[in-house]
Amino acid sequence: MAKQVAENIQTVLRRLQEGDLLPVYLLTGEENYYIDVLSDFFENKVVDEVSRSFDQTVLYGRDVNMDSVVGMAKRYPVLGPRQLVLVKEAQDIRDWEPLMSYLDKPAPTTVLVFCYRHKKMDKRTRLFQQLKKTGEVFDYQRIYESQLPQWITDYVESSGYTILPGCALLLAESLGNNLSLIANELSKIFAVLGEKGAVTASVVERVTGISKEYNVFELQTAIGRRDVVKCNRIVNYFAANPKSNPIQMVLPTLYSYLVRLMIYIQLPDKSDAATALGVNPFFIKEYANAAGNFTLGKLASCIGYLNEADLRSKGIRNAGTVTDGEILKELVFKIIH
Template identity: 25%
Template sequence: MLEYDKIDKVPVAEIEPVYLITGEETLLMKRFIQRLQERLAPGGMEDFNLTRFEGKDFSIDTLLESCETLPVMCEKKLVILKNPWFLEPKGGGLESREEEKLKKYLKFPPDNTCLAIYCETKPDGRKSITKMLKKTCCVVDFQRLKEVELKKWIQAECAKRGKSISAGALIELIRNFDYLSRNPSQSLYDISGEIEKLAAFIGTKQEITDDVVRESSIYTFQNDVFELIDSLSKKKANETQVRFRKLLADGEPAMKIIAFLRNQFKTMIRVKEMEQNGYTASKIATKLKQHPFAVKKSLKYSKNFEENKLIELLNYFTQLDRKLKSGKMDAVVSMEMIIVEICS
């Protein structure tokens, strides 16, 4: 069980008077703070029993005054101190008078206040105030999850959304992220966002399967291309170039992007005509044997173009695709040139 779940089972009277909350996983830290707030300052009581301080925008005197104020109509109040400057490596230090006052408070904190010190940057362990915090208060350190923990966390995240995830899908999902690698670039925020998308993708179905994870990753690519089409329709050359380069950076070949654009403009012409003839999105999806997600996107973005413009764009990309397949042109350079031409 993760620390932020444990706090739900602790009686309010036993919630610690001071927490030092640190670690690499910002999402878990925020959830811990959220759980504390739900326990100590639930809806309607925030004005009386919750005070927030952040960065340099406070004095130690003001902080301690708030901590020593009695709670209203409850056992304990919550004071959140986010990213205090005096704990940061380059944040400088407190004046001796302020540091002594804070240390005195930390030695004998009142039972009717919970001071939650929340640090997104690792506190400077060389500072005496950091050493005292680690010695006297409850330290909650949210490090990156190990593989077993990550699997349990993903299953719990799915359950929160009323979904389950198969063993194969769990492996497939983790494989799509570099979270467990030696030098990861992604966090639980990224995985949480993907779970949210998968839950929406399967609609009323209950289980996320490995086929769903694979299919959804295809639609992630499609969604990125639709955003490129959107910026193209608005003649935003720089934005379109950025979206194109992002797709390349994600490992998508330029030839694949161009081929998809050609097929997409062809589909957009068809769905536009079918909608004008009274077809609904679901009927269009059935008729074209496409996923409703793709059809809805095609309908949405086809509205940004006149039909003759869609035909013109289809011709553009059909000719470009032929030239690329004959080896006469470089795909990346050609795509960048065509973006400039269309947006000019």
């Protein structure tokens, strides 16, 4: 899924770059990253730099009504062969009805683009159907967190670099489901690497500050091995650096890991375990090894410990005298003993 999305956006950009432009575009969906990528393309590539002062208009939905937008779209370009009317935050426009008549006969020399964020336009409406008929609708939904490592791998490879699955997972777990943030951090890494190279844990740590040794990914690996020394070293680091490793980010990751481990143990056929767990096949050996160190009963208890730690970190059953670092230390001790 992540690969398909990454390929789709690249295909779209190539097609638009070739000049195959339609009269109107709607950029929408829950994933703002793709809206930003396409919006930046339209703003920087449709009208040449010399003509932009005359043939490019950028509007914001909260400042205009649709009558004004349509009026600008009907104008003729001054210097170039076409003009761009780009409407950002278009979801703030209240009345879209005046657009209907324009869509019946759009200006052939205008590219009209709407960036519709944060909420969905009703696909059953006549307006949405007419937008699809006259122009093109790009609707990008947020990808699942389990797809983030693959999305990162595809993004890195499409940019001409390489990355190991473990490093992609490190970035995914450290940065979360924020494609704009991930892309920004990767751009910094690419700048350091030059024209080509491998995105390694060392490079990631040097550029982003994400530790290759002291991160939640290494913690879950140490837990799977029941490596007491390494677990203690990592949780002590977390306790000393709570802003870099907040317990609110650590607990969900450990929960997902333990749930996947429970699923793995119960799989009757482990030949397709990667698909069942939603992870890269690279990590299946780790789950296989961890499965030998935990029983289902122990894992069920660990889930209970996690729930208790989550409540205490939120101030429930905690008078405020126990720090997040102490809660995490106690949790990991219970899991590995």
